[in-house]
Amino acid sequence: AGARLRFEQVSAKWPNDADAMAALGYIARRQGRWDQARDYLQRAAELDPLSQQARLDVPSTLFSMRDFAGARRSVDAALNIWPDAAQLVGIKALILQALGELDQAKDVLNGVQPGAEDSDAIDAIYYQAVYTRHYAGAINTLEALLAQDKATGSPVVLVGALYLYLGDLKRLAGDATGAKAYYNLVRDEFLPELKRQPGNALMVNILALSYAGLGERESAMKYVDQLVRLVPVTTDALDGATWERTRAQIWARFGERERAIPAIARLLKLPAGVLTPAILRLDPDFDKLRGDKRFEALLVEDSEP
Numbered sequence: 184a185g186a187r188l189r190f191e192q193v194s195a196k197w198p199n200d201a202d203a204m205a206a207l208g209y210i211a212r213r214q215g216r217w218d219q220a221r222d223y224l225q226r227a228a229e230l231d232p233l234s235q236q237a238r239l240d241v242p243s244t245l246f247s248m249r250d251f252a253g254a255r256r257s258v259d260a261a262l263n264i265w266p267d268a269a270q271l272v273g274i275k276a277l278i279l280q281a282l283g284e285l286d287q288a289k290d291v292l293n294g295v296q297p298g299a300e301d302s303d304a305i306d307a308i309y310y311q312a313v314y315t316r317h318y319a320g321a322i323n324t325l326e327a328l329l330a331q332d333k334a335t336g337s338p339v340v341l342v343g344a345l346y347l348y349l350g351d352l353k354r355l356a357g358d359a360t361g362a363k364a365y366y367n368l369v370r371d372e373f374l375p376e377l378k379r380q381p382g383n384a385l386m387v388n389i390l391a392l393s394y395a396g397l398g399e400r401e402s403a404m405k406y407v408d409q410l411v412r413l414v415p416v417t418t419d420a421l422d423g424a425t426w427e428r429t430r431a432q433i434w435a436r437f438g439e440r441e442r443a444i445p446a447i448a449r450l451l452k453l454p455a456g457v458l459t460p461a462i463l464r465l466d467p468d469f470d471k472l473r474g475d476k477r478f479e480a481l482l483v484e485d486s487e488p
Contacts, residue, residue: 186210201231205240215420217248217454235265242274243303246281247421247455254278269295273303280310283461289315299332299341309348314465318356325349343369343389350396355467362396369393384414384422388429395433407433416453424456431458438471444478451481460484 187210193203208223224244228237238261245254258275265271272295279288288311297304305325312321329345350365370393373386380386391406407430416423428450434443447469450458460482463469472478 184214187214199230201227201234201237204230205237208240208244212244212247212421212455213419215454217244217420220244221248233264235261235268235271238264239270239274239303242271242278246274246278247457249454249457249459251278251282269297269301269304273297273301273305273307276307276311277303280307280314280465281457281459281462283459283465285311285315285465297328299328299335302341302344305344305348309352312352313355313467314462316355316467318352322349322352322356325352340383340385340389343373343386346372347389347393347396350393354396366393366396382413384410384426387413388426391429391433395436400437403433403437421455424450424453426456427453428456428458432466432468435469435472440472440475440478443469443472444475444481447472447478447481 187207190203190206190210194200194207197203204223205227208220208227211217211220211223221241221244224237224240228234228241231237238257242254242258242261245251245257255275255278258271258278261271262268262275272291276288276291279285279291288307292304292307292311295304295308297308305328308321308324312318325345325348329342329349332342332345346365346369350362350369353359353365354362369389373390373393377383377386377390387406387410391403391410394403394406407426410426411423411430414422414426416427427446431443431446431450434446447458447463450456451460463478464482469478
């Protein structure tokens with residue numbers, strides 16, 4: 184709230200300052216003022232149309248708002264300027280995946296080579312493998328990226344995310360030994376680091392999912408409950424919903440239908456942390472819910488607001 188007031192003062196004095204306008208958009212997203220966030224970020228992109236970050240913020244926000252058509256138009260306009268920008272390619276692929284258009288997402292991702300900073304592209308490569316249940320190519324890509332990053336030095340959270348993704352992909356591919364090795368790397372690196380950064384929600388999220396991957400239910404639940412308490416959706420509409428999605432996925436993975444299904448129904452109505460009927464149909468995390476009439480009802484496209 185304090186930052187909002189200061190940036191409103193800055194923006195009133197310098198109404199054509201794109202950075203102040205973008206900051207107001209970021210704050211509005213966190214506070215759940217989604218329409219205002221969209222308007223601020225669109226205005227920032229208009230003020231600085233050759234800023235790739237400004238042009239990425241708009242489709243990312245529209246995606247969170249479930250305006251998939253608007254997000255596609257926005258990212259396509261940016262890709263006309265930067266056709267090889269991995270982050271823009273990544274957000275377009277994530278939009279297509281959320282709609283279940285996996286063949287188009289595959290074409291979009293063809294040839295993309297993300298760097299350490301290209302989180303949307305890394306996410307899209309991972310989810311494409313998960314949703315299509317074809318894992319080998321993504322494993323090769325992410326292992327190469329991990330080797331490159333470890334050679335040059337990467338933030339610990341990025342390396343942990345790659346460990347997690349590789350653990351998941353190997354688990355889903357049937358390589359239990361390889362999966363366990365990656366999950367254990369997360370635990371070995373993050374547990375001591377979390378003592379130094381107890382409020383780091385990104386680390387808590389990765390730990391919760393890694394323990395779930397190891398099948399250690401009690402530890403997974405401990406960390407995911409800590410995660411939702413740490414950043415509730417009532418105080419952060421952007422990350423809070425994402426962490427609620429993590430909790431719903433972990434509940435689903437352990438077959439806790441009475442908890443998972445109502446949580447998923449709630450998430451389908453929230454911005455951010457986007458779940459869609461298509462993702463629910465495709466993601467193996469939800470396989471243990473299949474056959475339950477309450478879950479099957481959520482797979483109908485009309486369930487999506």
